[in-house]
Amino acid sequence: MSSNTSRMRDIFRIKTSRALDRMEDPREALDDSYDQQVRMLQQVRQGLAEVATARKRIELQGQEMGARYQRLAQQAQEALTQGREDLARKALERRSLLEGQVAALRDQHAMLERQQAQLQENERRLTERLEAFRVEKETMKASYTASQAQARANEVAAGISTQMNDAGASLNRAKDKIAQMQARASATEELLASGALNDLTAPADSDLERQLAAGAAKADVERQLQSMKDAAAAGSRDGAGSNPNDPDSWKSIGQGSSAP
Template structure:
């Protein structure tokens, strides 16, 4: 094989691969179906033209038949009147007309055969077009379903670019949430330790919080001492409600015996 032939084959192979990537089989099927439909239309147009020509010859034949009968009648009438000369003229014209009838009869017979042949071809081609249309739609539906299945499978398998973008967005969102939670925890610790001042707090709020904590501890210690001096953990605590009922909460935190 020469270098030119080898290069030609390589280029043809690459072109074929390129067409496979760009060519949609559904478009190819629609184009093929369109070609068949156009062929069927041409056959039907030819059939109509042949049928028109046959009808025209048929009408001419009917006119000739009418004239042939008239000439026969005229020859008989001429003989009845003893006019052999007129009868001869009528018969001569009738014989000439019979030759013309024979000619157009041959044409009419040929057109009849042609019409029958075109009708048979039109019928077979119409059946082929109908069958191709059904097969075309079936193949297109199968291809569309397979194409959709491929896209779904690629998406579920993470092969598709859209799913990759979704996964990357989800990873970024998780990282941002983790960073924000860590920052919130860190700032809480800094605020609690006093390392980070609360700009919205009132002046000396840190002292107030410290004194409140001391007061709370003192209250707890006092109640523990009261329980110890009473000698039982079930002893009545200061600020505990003295009775049950919907208004019992009003005595929480008050002096013992208060209502």
């Protein structure tokens, strides 16, 4: 009874432990952490793409301003050639205003270049860290899986050992019962043979018949012994008329003379 209770307690503990392992599987925690870092890296790359796009837009705008700046210089020169100082002055005024806009655009472009460089460095470091974490994560997951498999194998082996112990105990009990039954059968057989124990299923007066048969067998042995002694004294051997080499000699056993 106690062994069954202990086995049930062990089974319940193992099942509970497995349920907790499924709820707190470190492999899932590692994968979740890795996914979070992947999302962070995606956000950094998205920001890097946005900054690079803004920088490129400023570069295109700066190229347009540069082309206009050159065109205004040409227009001012052409106005002077035509004697139109007023147009030349207007072109130079616009050119001067454009210089201020280009200066502001240049500062903004430099700022975006610094931001892009910083984001590129962050992206490089995060990528390296993420790759290192991925390798370590897969290694830890493999180690956990191997340890889990070994633990389950050990649990199965422990269960087999317990069952084998129970089977061995059952086998020993069976052997003891068989030995007891054999001893009991032998004892009752001896009692029946001696007449101390009556066989209720035997015919009436069977004990007398058994004793008479035993006395007759004993008398027959004594008679055969005396016959052998007489034959030895007469210097002859009584073969009961049988030839030992005769293949049918067995048929005369128990008939006529019983001398050997």
